[in-house]
Amino acid sequence: GPVLRATRQIPVQRNTGGAAASLDAAERALAQGECVVIFPEGTISPDLDPMPGRTGAARLAQATGVKVTPVGLWGAQRILFKGRKPSWTRGVAESVVVGKPVRVGPEDDAGAATERIMAGIAAAVARARDVYTQHPQAGDDGWWVRTPESAFRHVGHATGTTS
Template sequence: MSRRRIGFWYRFAAVLCKPPLVILIKRDWRGMENIPADGGFITAVNHNSHVDPFAYAHFQYNSGRVPRFLAKSGLFKKGFVGAAMRGTGQIPVYRETTDALSAFRAAIDAVERGECVAFYPEGTITRDPDQWPMTAKTGAARVALQTKCPVIPVAQWGANELLPPYAKKPHLLPRKTHHVLAGPPVDLSRFYDKEMTPDLLKDATEVIMAAITRQLEEIRGEKAPETPYDPKRERIEQRRRTAAAVEHQRPGQHNGALREQEPQEEGQGK
């Protein structure tokens, strides 16, 4: 999609959003040459701030290939925001409904029309304590394997310093730098023309996330943990620790109750 086809709503959103982004954030953008000049493709991006969709969209808008984000369906229903989401061609995600798969069908249709679909494979802001990419959902891999389109891994860092994960107040000073590194397409060819089992989709997703993580290591100048943070595993571990703590406390509580009863029993015997 050329700049001539970006459309009114995307240009209008850029007029509104670019000036504050330019004022608030410096830019260190690399790898824009890896964004395909034509044809449908996917970008797979790490997510560490409520601000980073705007900062990343700025990067990709400047590449001339505007992204179609997958976003919560509720955003499409309200006033100006809803009109802007619909007008810019974003893709609604209907969670836990019979329409939940419609987002993937819409993403496939967009790629086949020659557009870019931007995925946050983690599905939400990372919960890793050090803000490394965590385990991801398989939607991006599913669309990529079905369409065989290029998957461009993108790492970003800096918007999270402006507005840390799940924070309510931004840190405006000193002025932050938004780092973006877009890499060459991820090679998923070994997964093509095979049954898309859960295991195959999981493996393809791990390849995509590993590419994003390597690029974030380059931006940050440090190594990521060998095993990505897994929210499901952490919840299981937390429940196990809670159950163990409760079980450990029970004997003490029981003994304490007996000790509290002993003086009363002695008094009753006198």
């Protein structure tokens, strides 16, 4: 809509020919000195843990020579979350953690580069969660708790036992 156009959003039509056009538009924006923000998962994780990324951000970094800066967010899920009615309550905190930029060279495999980018994002999200200033109150709806499946995956990643 008008807000997205006013902020020069680049729409992405995943799994279509339009996805390539989105990358082209992002490449042009970077060439003009614009900042391009990409959510490489391509969707909102239902359990709030980062999901495997798609390769678009890595391929864009390869094509332009621009480093990818991983950013972790925590708190926005309390306001707007997939499958939930928005809550416009004032005073909801948001933690933002900026990680170390990731260089993706022309010789790098896009899949491996995506894994490095996502590792940086996962570390930033974990830190954003750790430094979050608000804590659950009695009667809250569980926005801070991992699902059992997510907790299992998280422990598996930490111990290197997931497949």
